[in-house]
Amino acid sequence: MPRQVDHAERRRVVAGAVCRLADERGLEGVTLRDVADRAGVSMGAVQRCFGTKEEMLVFTLGLIGERIGERARARLARSPAQSAATAVGHAAVEIALLEEEHRAEARVWLAFVAQAAVSEPLAATLRENYAALQGSFTRLLAEAGTGADAEREAHALLALADGLTAHVLVGHLTAAQARDVLDAHLRQLWTRVSPGTA
Missing domain, CATH: 1.10.10.60 (Homeodomain-like)
Structure with missing residues (x-):
């Protein structure tokens, strides 16, 4: 058989x-x-x-996005008592792919992002991935006290995390420097929108 x-x-x-x-x-x-x-x-x-090859690439990109999202959710679930501000920081670090063990995944992610600029099916998959992450950040930022600016701040944080991935991969920043940039941004955010939250 x-x-x-x-x-x-x-x-x-x-x-x-x-x-x-x-x-x-x-x-x-x-x-x-x-x-x-x-x-x-x-x-x-x-x-x-x-x-088709494109169908294969779209599926692969979706799988990478799911894996990153699951890791961020697992990081949040491990510390349910943490503040929303801390949760945002943990999720941003996961999404920025700054850890050494995620470096290969970061290279692949950016290869897909570059290809998505000329492939609408890949771009559509990326938009879905970003929308899901955007929603998570917006909820966490609202819980942390960002109020009406939560969605805008979520956009900025997601863009920063993505940009830091690229800067680390090309050697413009070390992973430690990128974490410092991310931490400084979050500290400024909490100070600006809700003093004493961080």
Whole structure:
């Protein structure tokens, strides 16, 4: 009897191969043939999972976004008694991908962001990811006392976290310097909108 293939798991395996190749070569170095080789499956198996290369990339980007979001949520869940201000800081650090163990993921994320500038399907996936993160930041900032400015401040914080990712990857800032920038921004935010919150 033929072995049953877990289609969802195979898609994740293929996406993992896409990430490893994108980390090594950028997205321009991701071909269906190389993805199949790296995933240890046939070209036909990859094509049965994804109709096109773009569909494969969109799925992979969605998976990366989910993983980052889950990590941020897990960080918040580990310390439920923390203040909203502390929670915002923890979530921002996770999203900025400043930890050494997330450096490969950061390279892949930025490769996708660059490609999204010329790919509407990737851009749409990024907008969904950003909207979810934006919503989380807005709620946390409102709880921390930012009031009517919570949504604007969430936009600024998300943009700062993304920018710090790029600055660390190209060597303009060290991870420690990026954390200092993020901490300083949050301290100014709490002082500006709600003295004594931080």
